[in-house]
Amino acid sequence: MTPTWLPRRAAAPEPGTGAGPDPDREAATEPGTEADPDREAATEPGTEADPDPEAATGPGTGTAAAAGPATGTAPGDAEAAGDAPAGTGGPKGRLRRAALASAVAVLVLGGCGFFYAAHQLRSQAPARNHALTDAEATTRVAGDVGDALARIFSYTPDGTAAAERSASAVLDGRAARQYETLFARVRDDLTEQRVTLSTRAVRTGVIELDGDRARLLVFLDQTSHRGDAKGTGTGKGKADTGATTAAAQLTVTARLDDDRWRIVDIKAR
Amino acid sequence: MERAVRLLDAGRSRPLPALALALTLVAGGFAAWAGQDWYRAAHDERAGYAAQRDAALSAGEQAVQNLNTLDHRELDRGLDLWESSTTGELHEQLADGREEFAAQVKEAKTVSTARVLSGAVTELDDRAGRARVLVALRVTVEAADGAKSDKDSRMLGELTWTDGRWKLSALGQAPVGGTSTG
Numbered sequence: 001m002t003p004t005w006l007p008r009r010a011a012a013p014e015p016g017t018g019a020g021p022d023p024d025r026e027a028a029t030e031p032g033t034e035a036d037p038d039r040e041a042a043t044e045p046g047t048e049a050d051p052d053p054e055a056a057t058g059p060g061t062g063t064a065a066a067a068g069p070a071t072g073t074a075p076g077d078a079e080a081a082g083d084a085p086a087g088t089g090g091p092k093g094r095l096r097r098a099a100l101a102s103a104v105a106v107l108v109l110g111g112c113g114f115f116y117a118a119h120q121l122r123s124q125a126p127a128r129n130h131a132l133t134d135a136e137a138t139t140r141v142a143g144d145v146g147d148a149l150a151r152i153f154s155y156t157p158d159g160t161a162a163a164e165r166s167a168s169a170v171l172d173g174r175a176a177r178q179y180e181t182l183f184a185r186v187r188d189d190l191t192e193q194r195v196t197l198s199t200r201a202v203r204t205g206v207i208e209l210d211g212d213r214a215r216l217l218v219f220l221d222q223t224s225h226r227g228d229a230k231g232t233g234t235g236k237g238k239a240d241t242g243a244t245t246a247a248a249q250l251t252v253t254a255r256l257d258d259d260r261w262r263i264v265d266i267k268a269r
Numbered sequence: 270m271e272r273a274v275r276l277l278d279a280g281r282s283r284p285l286p287a288l289a290l291a292l293t294l295v296a297g298g299f300a301a302w303a304g305q306d307w308y309r310a311a312h313d314e315r316a317g318y319a320a321q322r323d324a325a326l327s328a329g330e331q332a333v334q335n336l337n338t339l340d341h342r343e344l345d346r347g348l349d350l351w352e353s354s355t356t357g358e359l360h361e362q363l364a365d366g367r368e369e370f371a372a373q374v375k376e377a378k379t380v381s382t383a384r385v386l387s388g389a390v391t392e393l394d395d396r397a398g399r400a401r402v403l404v405a406l407r408v409t410v411e412a413a414d415g416a417k418s419d420k421d422s423r424m425l426g427e428l429t430w431t432d433g434r435w436k437l438s439a440l441g442q443a444p445v446g447g448t449s450t451g
Contacts, residue, residue: 124316219405247445
């Protein structure tokens with residue numbers, strides 16, 4: 001088969017014949033594939049596919065002896081054979097490269113799609129809010145905030161300083177200013193009327209917890225005693241015995257600062 | 270000859286592998302990683318839990334608001350809403366006391382309107398279908414003579430997952446001054 005094929009291939013360079021449908025040759029070079037290196041080579045002379053080296057490919061791989069006389073133009077058989085793969089590789093390799101590139105593109109696009117979808121899922125509002133889903137953090141912020149409120153809103157007539165000290169430790173931002181304003185207004189009255197206030201967080205619910213910010217709903221019980229807590233009668237006609245308990249509902253905004261939750265805003269509800 | 274061509278094919282594909290293979294592997298690796306990341310996100314128990322939490326909260330707030338809203342001119346509608354918002358014991362109580370209560374409200378001619386100020390879920394067991402909520406509520410009651418009064422209340426509600434949604438199974442005021450711990 002090789003001998004009959006070789007001469008013909010050598011003669012092929014004439015234009016026109018190369019492009020002509022030659023069942024024999026077709027079958028020989030490209031059994032059953034869609035790309036036709038021959039025709040390509042013939043129609044695009046001067047590009048990477050060069051008819052001459054192409055002719056040498058057959059012998060180059062197997063019959064080096066036959067290659068010499070057949071090509072004649074190629075000075076080094078080894079060279080010709082070496083180039084040949086690239087020559088035939090052009091069209092088919094291009095196809096393969098295209099397939100590979102599209103496969104890579106599909107993979108990358110698919111990956112991006114998944115990545116985006118995952119991001120979408122994670123950034124949805126319910127998922128971002130870690131209230132209850134992060135049980136440990138939820139318990140912690142609820143405990144910290146409840147304690148803080150209890151401390152800053154509990155005082156004895158002589159001990160407002162302690163409450164204010166706590167306040168400076170656990171309050172920040174707007175809440176600190178609110179507290180100062182409030183205390184400046186009532187401090188004197190408190191001492192004068194001998195008010196004892198004890199505050200307790202009855203229920204604390206975390207509305208929202210997102211990293212270092214949290215919003216909570218807190219139900220407080222505030223029990224106040226007027227007069228001396230011991231009940232020895234201070235001469236103020238009214239109710240040293242009476243303890244009144246008031247209910248308060250607050251929404252509190254807290255921020256995690258140096259691993260400590262500090263209250264930055266308090267709103268009475 | 271076919272054999273020769275095959276051999277050529279094999280020889281020709283040699284320049285491709287190094288870069289192309291690496292590229293394909295990287296792309297494949299990225300796709301696989303992103304795929305499993307997405308899968309994890311989609312099947313994240315936390316996300317499902319978070320969604321349940323939000324569903325429980327909005328259902329709880331709505332139910333608490335429903336149960337504190339009643340217009341004597343639209344008693345049936347209001348009381349139907351009460352019953353559809355509740356389940357279990359609370360539902361039975363409401364259904365049992367319906368006639369009596371309706372008569373009372375009809376006589377008093379009051380219109381109560383509730384507004385939820387804030388709410389939070391404090392407990393959620395999505396497997397058992399139970400949740401507890403805190404709701405701060407403002408109820409405006411308009412008496413027969415048109416006088417309006419606001420009352421703030423703090424409610425504790427318990428929700429039970431029934432018929433594919435959260436319904437209120439218990440509701441009460443948070444006790445004030447229960448046990449004083451100082």
